[in-house]
Amino acid sequence: xxxxxxxxxxxxxxxPLVEATDxxxxxxxxxxxxxxxxGTGLISVVLTxxxxxxxAATEAGGAAAARVGELVSVEVLTRPHDELEKIMPAG
Amino acid sequence: xxxxxxxxxxxxxAxxxxxxxxxxxxxxxxxxxxxxxxxxxxxTTIIEGDVGSVKAAVDAGAEAANAAGELxxxxxxxxxxxxxxxxxxx
Numbered sequence: 001x002x003x004x005x006x007x008x009x010x011x012x013x014x015x016p017l018v019e020a021t022d023x024x025x026x027x028x029x030x031x032x033x034x035x036x037x038x039g040t041g042l043i044s045v046v047l048t049x050x051x052x053x054x055x056a057a058t059e060a061g062g063a064a065a066a067r068v069g070e071l072v073s074v075e076v077l078t079r080p081h082d083e084l085e086k087i088m089p090a091g
Numbered sequence: 092x093x094x095x096x097x098x099x100x101x102x103x104x105a106x107x108x109x110x111x112x113x114x115x116x117x118x119x120x121x122x123x124x125x126x127x128x129x130x131x132x133x134x135t136t137i138i139e140g141d142v143g144s145v146k147a148a149v150d151a152g153a154e155a156a157n158a159a160g161e162l163x164x165x166x167x168x169x170x171x172x173x174x175x176x177x178x179x180x181x
Contacts, residue, residue, distance in 0.1 A: 014127055014135040015101045015164035018179050025172035032178035039130035045179075069164055 005051040006033070006084075007058035008075040009065060010044035016069030017043050024061030028053035034089030042072055046089055051078045097124065097176065098145040099166045100152040101135040107160030108134040111152035118151035119144035125180060133163065137180060142169045 007030065011017040017035070024030060030049035037043040047057055054076055062074035077084075098121070100111040112123060121140035128134050138148055145167050153165035168175075 013101055013133055013163055014129050015099045015166045018099065018175065019166060019168065021179055022168055022172050022175045025174055025178075032174060035179060037129035041129060041131035041133045043129045068166060 003079060004048045005054040005076065005078045006080050007047040007049075007054040007061075008044055008073065008077075009047070009058060009061050009071075010042055010073040011065045012041050012070040012072055014043055016065040016071065017045055019068045020061035020065035020071075021045050021047075023064035024057035027060035028057040030054055030057040036089040044073075054078075094170055094173070095139045096142040096145040096167060096169045097171050098138045098140075098149040098152075098168075099135055099164065100149060100156055100162070101133060101164040101166075102156045103132040103134075103161040103163060105134050107156040107162065108136045110159040111156040111162075112136045112138075114155035115148035115152040119148040121145055121148045124176070127180065135164075142167070145169075 009020045030047045033046040035045045065071040102108045121138040124137040126136045156162040
């Protein structure tokens with residue numbers, strides 16, 4: 001199975017992140033690995049899927065978050081290293 | 092059964108969030124899903140119900156939160172993706 005790409009969306013506040021995740025899940029065939037609140041009001045979601053789906057989902061999700069609240073960061077890793085598995089948030 | 096809409100009130104501080112939760116439950120026939128703390132005082136209260144009730148409840152909740160403290164966000168997702176609630180709210 002081709003290795004999965006990962007997409008990261010980070011917002012300030014939970015509401016923009018939930019909106020972003022809802023839009024991302026509807027935008028393409030991606031799934032949620034987990035979320036991580038870093039304690040300063042920032043919270044991030046990790047999505048996984050094939051490269052095209054992750055690009056589409058993170059773009060749509062990021063735009064949705066910005067409409068609802070504060071979008072802090074959007075990142076796509078097309079070929080994440082296997083070691084990253086160790087630091088992925090629990091599902 | 093039509094999929095439930097979900098509503099959110101996000102505040103700075105627990106007190107306004109509890110006032111908002113109380114107002115939401117009294118305003119319309121919604122159920123309280125729970126609350127999520129993500130640090131720095133950001134507290135989000137989540138409710139569930141049919142779209143009309145959730146919208147009315149979130150409006151009431153926003154008002155109560157504003158009266159009691161700082162409202163950060165008031166939001167409704169009419170048709171959440173089925174993976175959303177399990178993935179986000181555990």
